[in-house]
Amino acid sequence: MVLTPVQAAFVQAETRRIEEGFIQKVMSVTGATREQVLRAIPAKGRLTDRLARIFSSIERDLKGPLTDEQKALIFAADGERKQALRDLPAQAASR
Structure with a gap:
């Protein structure tokens, strides 16, 4: 699918x-800082379990x-993230 410049900008912003x-x-x-979370996320394209x-x-x-509850909440947030990216x-x- 080829996106128009407006659509591409929308995808990038979203x-x-x-x-x-x-x-x-x-x-x-x-309770981690933004920097700690950013460091924890593997670079795009890395072959690792995110x-x-x-x-x-x-x-x-x-x-x-981390507690099991914390891990479950992060797992759910990652699922929401993946679904939102698939819907983009x-x-x-x-548009």
Whole structure:
């Protein structure tokens, strides 16, 4: 699907908004700083389990394990993030 410049700008802005929402949720669930959460998220294209990397990195930074509830909330937030990103092309096409 080829996007118009307006649609491409929409996708880019929405992607940033979705990713920022995920970062904010992880911060509120864990008490980690923005920098800690950003460091925990693997670079795009890295062949690694995203959530396992986030969990281990935040646990290391906070010097303690995350609770099962915290992990479940982060897992749910990541699911919402993925679904929102999947829905973006259809939203852009309707603009």
